[in-house]
Amino acid sequence: MSEPLLEVEDLRVSFRSRRGTAVAVDGLSFSLAPGEVLGVVGESGSGKSVSMMSMLGLIRDPNCTVEGSARFRGSDLVGMADKDLRVLRGRDIAMIFQDPMTSLTPVYTVGWHIAEQIRVHQSMSKARARARAVELLAEVGIPDPARRIDDYPHQFSGGMRQRAVIAMGLANNPSLLIADEPTTALDVTTQAQVLDLLRRLRRDHGSSIILITHDMGVVSQLADRVLVMYAGRAAEEGPRQEVFHHPRHPYTWGLLGSVPRARAPRVRRLPAIPGSPASALAVPSGCAFAPRCRFAHDQCAERPPLAGADHLDACWLPRDRRHELRHSLDEVATAAGDPGQQSIIVPATEEFE
Amino acid sequence: MVRFALARFGAAVFVLVSISVLVFLIFFATPGVDPAARIAGRNADQATLAQVQAEFGLDQPLPVRYALMMKHLFVDRDLTSFVNRGVLVIPQIVHAVPVTLSLVLGAAVLWMVVGVAMGTLAAAWRGRAADPLIVLVGVVGVSIPVYWLGEVVNLVTQSRLHDSVFSWVPPLGYVPLTQNPAQWALRLLFPWLTLAVLYAGIYARVLRSEMMGALDEDYVRTARAKGVSERRILIKHALRCSLIPIVSLFGLDFGALVGGSALLTEVVFGLPGVGRLTYTALQNLDLPVILGTVLYAAFFVVLSNALVDLVYAALDPRVRHV
Amino acid sequence: MTERGEVLLRATDVVKHFPVAGSPWRRGARQVVHAVDGVSLEVRRGQTLGIVGESGCGKSTLGRCLVRLTDLTSGRVELAGQDITTLSRRRLRPVRRDIQLVFQDPYSSLNPRRRVGEMVAEGMEVAGERSGRQISARVAELFELVGLSADHVDRYPHEFSGGQRQRVGIARALAVDPQLIVADEPVSALDVSIQAQVLNLFADLQDELGLTYVFIAHDLGVVRHVSDRIAVMYLGEVVEVADADDLYEAPAHPYTEALLSAAPEIDDGVTAIAPERIVLVGDVPNPVNKPMGCPFHPRCPHVQAKCTVERPPLREVAPGRSAACHFPLVAVAGRPAAP
Numbered sequence A: 001m002s003e004p005l006l007e008v009e010d011l012r013v014s015f016r017s018r019r020g021t022a023v024a025v026d027g028l029s030f031s032l033a034p035g036e037v038l039g040v041v042g043e044s045g046s047g048k049s050v051s052m053m054s055m056l057g058l059i060r061d062p063n064c065t066v067e068g069s070a071r072f073r074g075s076d077l078v079g080m081a082d083k084d085l086r087v088l089r090g091r092d093i094a095m096i097f098q099d100p101m102t103s104l105t106p107v108y109t110v111g112w113h114i115a116e117q118i119r120v121h122q123s124m125s126k127a128r129a130r131a132r133a134v135e136l137l138a139e140v141g142i143p144d145p146a147r148r149i150d151d152y153p154h155q156f157s158g159g160m161r162q163r164a165v166i167a168m169g170l171a172n173n174p175s176l177l178i179a180d181e182p183t184t185a186l187d188v189t190t191q192a193q194v195l196d197l198l199r200r201l202r203r204d205h206g207s208s209i210i211l212i213t214h215d216m217g218v219v220s221q222l223a224d225r226v227l228v229m230y231a232g233r234a235a236e237e238g239p240r241q242e243v244f245h246h247p248r249h250p251y252t253w254g255l256l257g258s259v260p261r262a263r264a265p266r267v268r269r270l271p272a273i274p275g276s277p278a279s280a281l282a283v284p285s286g287c288a289f290a291p292r293c294r295f296a297h298d299q300c301a302e303r304p305p306l307a308g309a310d311h312l313d314a315c316w317l318p319r320d321r322r323h324e325l326r327h328s329l330d331e332v333a334t335a336a337g338d339p340g341q342q343s344i345i346v347p348a349t350e351e352f353e
Numbered sequence B: 001m002v003r004f005a006l007a008r009f010g011a012a013v014f015v016l017v018s019i020s021v022l023v024f025l026i027f028f029a030t031p032g033v034d035p036a037a038r039i040a041g042r043n044a045d046q047a048t049l050a051q052v053q054a055e056f057g058l059d060q061p062l063p064v065r066y067a068l069m070m071k072h073l074f075v076d077r078d079l080t081s082f083v084n085r086g087v088l089v090i091p092q093i094v095h096a097v098p099v100t101l102s103l104v105l106g107a108a109v110l111w112m113v114v115g116v117a118m119g120t121l122a123a124a125w126r127g128r129a130a131d132p133l134i135v136l137v138g139v140v141g142v143s144i145p146v147y148w149l150g151e152v153v154n155l156v157t158q159s160r161l162h163d164s165v166f167s168w169v170p171p172l173g174y175v176p177l178t179q180n181p182a183q184w185a186l187r188l189l190f191p192w193l194t195l196a197v198l199y200a201g202i203y204a205r206v207l208r209s210e211m212m213g214a215l216d217e218d219y220v221r222t223a224r225a226k227g228v229s230e231r232r233i234l235i236k237h238a239l240r241c242s243l244i245p246i247v248s249l250f251g252l253d254f255g256a257l258v259g260g261s262a263l264l265t266e267v268v269f270g271l272p273g274v275g276r277l278t279y280t281a282l283q284n285l286d287l288p289v290i291l292g293t294v295l296y297a298a299f300f301v302v303l304s305n306a307l308v309d310l311v312y313a314a315l316d317p318r319v320r321h322v
Numbered sequence C: 001m002t003e004r005g006e007v008l009l010r011a012t013d014v015v016k017h018f019p020v021a022g023s024p025w026r027r028g029a030r031q032v033v034h035a036v037d038g039v040s041l042e043v044r045r046g047q048t049l050g051i052v053g054e055s056g057c058g059k060s061t062l063g064r065c066l067v068r069l070t071d072l073t074s075g076r077v078e079l080a081g082q083d084i085t086t087l088s089r090r091r092l093r094p095v096r097r098d099i100q101l102v103f104q105d106p107y108s109s110l111n112p113r114r115r116v117g118e119m120v121a122e123g124m125e126v127a128g129e130r131s132g133r134q135i136s137a138r139v140a141e142l143f144e145l146v147g148l149s150a151d152h153v154d155r156y157p158h159e160f161s162g163g164q165r166q167r168v169g170i171a172r173a174l175a176v177d178p179q180l181i182v183a184d185e186p187v188s189a190l191d192v193s194i195q196a197q198v199l200n201l202f203a204d205l206q207d208e209l210g211l212t213y214v215f216i217a218h219d220l221g222v223v224r225h226v227s228d229r230i231a232v233m234y235l236g237e238v239v240e241v242a243d244a245d246d247l248y249e250a251p252a253h254p255y256t257e258a259l260l261s262a263a264p265e266i267d268d269g270v271t272a273i274a275p276e277r278i279v280l281v282g283d284v285p286n287p288v289n290k291p292m293g294c295p296f297h298p299r300c301p302h303v304q305a306k307c308t309v310e311r312p313p314l315r316e317v318a319p320g321r322s323a324a325c326h327f328p329l330v331a332v333a334g335r336p337a338a339p
């Protein structure tokens, strides 16, 4: 196996506030090989964005503490001086964000944004940068790029804007592209276009991609490996097919069960996860998922390690019985009139802010 | 853009006409005031009154009266002051305008430069000791009454320390730029500073809060992710977007000041500007002068608003393309 | 599965246009947004009609027309045979109790300064049929019904999580014993696990109370899950209506086909994965300048000359299903399907 491009170890990000310390990322470890696509899934607040942004030094909140290590090509990003980190950002590691509507400065043209990205890292004449920007826009499939380059962001549709943002991210041929919910704000047909684009880029440029999303379908289409996060921790990590075909963690079961499918036969009730996600202000000291888990037992008071060879999970349940346990869950959920049904409707825990 | 500009100026003309109608109505509807007597001036005889009645068509229907009034104001320009008989209104205003313009222009340059610098620095140093310090300076500037500050400045520069440190300060009053540029600047120096202190404080505070908002925007995060330096983010992204509301604020303030709102400064420093003219006219209920100055003020306010809209469109592409 | 009950809600040729707030300086023809452009629908008692479509296709506007929250430009809406399109405000009031709307955003649809119990009680107070004590008892009962605890009634919306707020919204709708609930993207703002809880709640309430739903959503999985019949909208028009299973198995309209194929499906080793994905070119056109002919023709992979000039009407292409397409993908009786 080749040298990993990015190796994150025990990353911990916390925010101090008047109401206590919110632990947004709690001991996250994963590694990413060159050319690999890692899908990071998890519900809102599970720490997906914060973990990536903290590595790149994009969290400017003075109350934020980042610990652990994130080695990119051997050098640790955590604790690196901002001056050095800045050289990497946008050149070796590009990051794009969810809402293309607000992620471009409204008073500059699309071409200006791309040219800025190029010229921050390379000495290139304005004219050459512009020509390169036209090329990039053409590459991401903007029709008539030579003319559209002088448009302002608000003159682009949502899908085009996200393409422009992707073009900007690709300007310096980064070896890692972090895309934070790149299609969440888009319509299905537009999302399909952008996913197609990402797929093509990955093939043509061979760059690694970290794809953050809460849409399991998107990950299933694009990722080589999948990381499932819950309450700032990794619940499960492994090759895509392993995670989707043989999920091991009860949280992953719940997530997969919660998604109503367009192509599977209809069920009347979904095997939902009871309760609501753990608050970052009060993450249980043991297994974070235990309060919502049907199979919680005494051992869960202790925090389970992320264990396994290529397919890892953090759960105390016996490995060999997981499959069987998962199926028992389906039966509970779909049995109508079952007394267990009530416990599914009524949330066991509540989150009060 | 050209169409936008034309449309904007069309609107400005419309507003001006409306204001003149409004002023005219107030002029002829102020209770207890006989317009003929007011126009004819103090102690006018019956013959003059009758002449005024006829000239201004006071027995005619309102639209005719309005037209006649505008004719006297703009075509014949023979409206005379009610207090100082024989003093024409228009030349009085024409004389006062350069004084006010000199005062306000100079102060505006000062406060824009200082205010923008302070606001930007405060935003750049947010979370550090310098930020609250700058804010405090701004608050002090805003809270000092101009009148009081002007008096103190006068006291210090004209009498207390006039013989030692401030011996170079000329006496109060105005010298036209064309006559002696050095004296012009020297005499206006303290009025400029006094007026600028207030506005610099306001602008610094507004800009600071605008920039704080801008620095939290997604596009700043994107710029950081691109590897853009903090300084460039501050100037090219945050400041550039924050300037848009500042420009409209500036237009309003500038228009109002040129229109006569700088009267306190003018009175304190003995500058014969439009503000002082309005001030005295109001004290005497000198209707012809009030009419002239109000229309003049309206003209500047409307003009500067129209200019602001144009600058706004130049600064903000979203306005341009609607 | 299509045991056909009585038609509870019928919309006929509903049109809703909005004038465009153009610049006052610019002259020329007044433009209108064709938000809803001639929609006809039927919803049978006890069933769920799902409405899908992309952003801006007029789903919410149609929903608001169905409950008469806005006046229609033209067309008619009948509830249990009664035309409610032209009812006066006063005459509409009893009808309002039969149709309730549940909104998308659980954050903004509740008044932050009022206790949730009061908001749920409001509808009953307006109706004035119950005494104060009966109302409190009913509110407590409703809270239990939607999976909240009865002692939550005195709390304010900000004390609830998103899913709980949506439950409050549902309790409020149920308070007046409606027959029909129009739910406008009720789960779009929720996380998957919470979304599943709320979807289950909708299903349970339907089983228990025999409710009829019009369920608006853009997520194809969600719509499939809740609906008996589905209407697909594009640019203010219904382009296809069919039973849920038929629609998902064999779409008749090319837009439905593209929409279904674009939905990223989870490959879990059990469900079949779509053979080939159709990626449409371009974006949804603006409902101000709708294309001539078939509104979908500029993006349609099967476009033919006729489509660019003639607007296809919504017509039956197979028993129980209709599509607005000149060349439907499902064989029309006596006519070959498109190549």
Ligand SMILES: Nc1ncnc2c1ncn2[C@@H]1O[C@H](COP(=O)(O)OP(=O)(O)OP(=O)(O)O)[C@@H](O)[C@H]1O
Pocket: A015, A017, A022, A023, A024, A042, A043, A044, A045, A046, A047, A048, A049, A050, A051, A061, A214, A279, A280
């Ligand atoms: N500046 C901050 N101060 C305090 N807490 C924060 C801050 N930023 C994020 N958090 C907390 O960190 C946790 C993780 O947030 P994060 O944005 O990473 O979630 P996410 O998985 O990206 O969710 P989403 O899907 O909603 O984007 C949340 O509980 C959030 O409240």
Ligand SMILES: Nc1ncnc2c1ncn2[C@@H]1O[C@H](COP(=O)(O)OP(=O)(O)OP(=O)(O)O)[C@@H](O)[C@H]1O
Pocket: C018, C019, C033, C034, C035, C053, C054, C055, C056, C057, C058, C059, C060, C061, C062, C218, C287
């Ligand atoms: N009050 C209004 N005035 C003018 N145009 C409107 C108004 N309400 C909606 N529209 C327009 O009508 C069209 C349909 O809007 P509608 O909200 O019904 O779409 P939708 O399908 O619900 O979209 P979404 O999925 O984004 O909620 C849009 O183009 C919208 O801009």
Ligand SMILES: [Mg+2]
Pocket: A048, A049, A050, A180
């Ligand atoms: Mg996020």
Ligand SMILES: [Mg+2]
Pocket: C059, C060, C061, C184, C185
């Ligand atoms: Mg809507």
